[in-house]
Amino acid sequence: MWRVLALLLGLMLSAPAWSEKITAAADPYPPFADPSHPKQGISLQIIRAAYATQGYTVEMHFVPWARAIAGVKNGEYDILPNTWWTQERTAFLLYSDPYMKNEIKFIKRKGDPFEYKGLGSLTGKTVGIVRGYGYGDEFLNAANFNRPEVVEVMQNIKKLVLGRIDLTLEDEVVARWIIKHDAPNLLQQIEFTHNALSTQQLHVTSGLKNPRHKAIIEAFNKGLATIKANGTFDKILRENALK
Numbered sequence: 382m383w384r385v386l387a388l389l390l391g392l393m394l395s396a397p398a399w400s401e402k403i404t405a406a407a408d409p410y411p412p413f414a415d416p417s418h419p420k421q422g423i424s425l426q427i428i429r430a431a432y433a434t435q436g437y438t439v440e441m442h443f444v445p446w447a448r449a450i451a452g453v454k455n456g457e458y459d460i461l462p463n464t465w466w467t468q469e470r471t472a473f474l475l476y477s478d479p480y481m482k483n484e485i486k487f488i489k490r491k492g493d494p495f496e497y498k499g500l501g502s503l504t505g506k507t508v509g510i511v512r513g514y515g516y517g518d519e520f521l522n523a524a525n526f527n528r529p530e531v532v533e534v535m536q537n538i539k540k541l542v543l544g545r546i547d548l549t550l551e552d553e554v555v556a557r558w559i560i561k562h563d564a565p566n567l568l569q570q571i572e573f574t575h576n577a578l579s580t581q582q583l584h585v586t587s588g589l590k591n592p593r594h595k596a597i598i599e600a601f602n603k604g605l606a607t608i609k610a611n612g613t614f615d616k617i618l619r620e621n622a623l624k
Contacts, residue, residue, distance in 0.1 A: 397614060403432060403597060404615050406442045406449035406458035408533070411558045412621060413463050413481070413583070416443045423462045426481055431604030445532050447513040456591045458562040460601075465515035465581040475594045477601045479582035480614075481522045483552035485516070487574040490541060495548065497576045498526065509537035517551070517579055529622055535563050 405428070415422035421441050442449075442458065446478045452458040454473045465483070466476060467498045467552045485499050487508075496502070500519065503526040510516060510532040521528070529546065531537055537549035538560060551559075553573050560568050587594035608614045618624035 385589060397556070401437060403437050403439050403459045403517050405439050405460045405462045406444050407462050408446040408449060408458060409443055410463060413555065413563070414441075417562075419548060423463040423617065423621050423623070424481070424583065426603075426616065426621075427608070428460075428462050428601065430608045430613050430617065431480075431601050434604040434607040435600040446511065447532070450513050453586065453588045454590065456588055457591065459587055459597055461586045463583045464586040466482055466584060467515040468518055470515060470586070471507060473589055474586040475589060475598050477585040477598045478551065478605060479584050480605055481583040483555065483581045484584060485550055485578045485581055486553050486556075486576075487548045487550045487578065488541060488556060489548055490544070490569050491570050491572050493572070495574070497574045497578065501609065503548075506547040509540055511537065515581070517581075520578060538564070538571065542567055552581075560611065 405425070409416055410419070410424075411422060413422050413424040420426050425441055425610075426441070432439055439460075439462075441462070444452070449458065449461060453461050461474070461507070464474065464476070487495070489495050500523050503523070505526065507527045507529065510528045510530055511534055512532055531540070534549075534551050534556065537546065537551075539558070540546045540548050556573075557568070560571070585598065587597045591597070606613070615624060
């Protein structure tokens with residue numbers, strides 16, 4: 382019996398004292414955050430690998446984006462796994478180092494000659510957006526076009542094809558993945574602009590009201606550096622055909 386107790390005591394002493402669970406929340410954003418994927422998407426693979434080096438596990442909750450960001454802001458969840466930077470969000474979120482990027486392009490109906498050439502080229506347009514997404518303050522504050530909101534990207538794609546909006550926008554990799562899996566016939570009815578609105582870096586963020594926010598973000602930054610140094614980061618990219 383004493384040997385069993387000694388073994389258990391040894392395991393307890395060897396386990397890192399800071400080992401604990403982190404809760405994450407976001408909406409489905411394939412292939413970065415994907416509830417249908419066994420590993421829940423590229424972002425979750427990277428984040429879990431980074432946090433594992435620091436003794437943390439990550440529990441993911443898929444909820445609408447507006448609920449996710451509100452939940453992290455008030456401390457219900459610990460992190461948003463894939464956040465774009467906006468000045469407004471720095472008032473309530475602490476940002477990690479960036480770990481990937483999205484190229485945000487406009488989506489139009491096939492045959493539409495529109496090409497994005499700055500915010501002025503959107504004058505008079507109706508551009509569908511997703512509630513709570515961080516498209517950038519300049520875009521969100523512009524007064525020369527309309528921005529009706531929905532809660533999911535696919536809603537905007539369907540509205541676009543039906544002629545209810547002129548344009549929508551999304552990371553091209555993400556949009557193609559979503560359409561391919563939800564309504565592949567629509568891929569033949571849409572096109573992407575050559576020019577992007579912006580290139581958005583992906584960050585992990587934690588709410589400033591969360592008493593652990595500094596430790597959580599510092600742990601991710603350290604873990605990210607570790608998995609980049611040991612080859613795990615590049616291995617994840619190769620597994621997902623991104624390198």
